Amino acid sequence: xxxxxxxxxxxxxxxxxxxxxxxxxxxxxxxxxxxxxxxxxxxxxxxxxxxxxxxxxxxxxxxxxxxxxxxxxxxxxxxxxxxxxxxxxxxxxxxxxxxxxxxxxxxxxxxxxxxxxxxxxxxxxxxxxxxxxxxxxxxxxxxxxxxxxxxxxxxxxxxxxxxxx
Numbered sequence: 001x002x003x004x005x006x007x008x009x010x011x012x013x014x015x016x017x018x019x020x021x022x023x024x025x026x027x028x029x030x031x032x033x034x035x036x037x038x039x040x041x042x043x044x045x046x047x048x049x050x051x052x053x054x055x056x057x058x059x060x061x062x063x064x065x066x067x068x069x070x071x072x073x074x075x076x077x078x079x080x081x082x083x084x085x086x087x088x089x090x091x092x093x094x095x096x097x098x099x100x101x102x103x104x105x106x107x108x109x110x111x112x113x114x115x116x117x118x119x120x121x122x123x124x125x126x127x128x129x130x131x132x133x134x135x136x137x138x139x140x141x142x143x144x145x146x147x148x149x150x151x152x153x154x155x156x157x158x159x160x161x162x163x164x165x
Contacts, residue, residue: 046080053151054079081151086142087123090157091135100125105160106140110153119143120157 057063057077088108092100106120119142126137140157142149 044077048080048082050080050082052078053081083147083149084145086149086151088120088140088142088155088157090138090140090155091130091133092138094129094134094136097125097136097138099161100138100159107158107160108140108142109156109158110149111155112153113148116148118146118149122159 104122123139
């Protein structure tokens with residue numbers, strides 16, 4: 001009878017330990033879920049794949065997804081560039097804008113590679129003029145992609161005047 005009583009007590013004690021351990025597992029799983037959510041809220045995601053060209057915030061700085069956070073709040077962590085969408089913005093004199101049209105062939109020469117003529121095409125003519133310089137902005141896209149073409153490089157554009165219809 002004594003051995004039966006001891007076995008029942010041991011079984012009860014072990015059952016209680018098992019229930020406590022199961023509760024601890026549930027608490028730990030909840031903690032893991034909360035920590036994963038915490039980490040997920042602190043990941044920075046980009047809206048597109050690209051190359052970071054400038055780091056705008058340092059570790060420990062406060063950042064915000066919108067402006068107006070105060071003088072010590074940054075609105076961006078980094079500047080990201082889609083290298084496949086690089087283009088040239090060129091100012092065209094008002095007197096010559098009639099000779100430029102969307103789809104027009106162009107030749108782009110980067111100041112860094114003055115002997116390399118890159119084929120391009122007029123993407124758009126921005127429908128507003130700059131009064132002070134009497135120019136109109138024209139966006140010209142590269143027809144050839146190359147890793148030597150970098151953001152903010154100086155370039156000259158020559159428009160092909162023979163293909164206007």
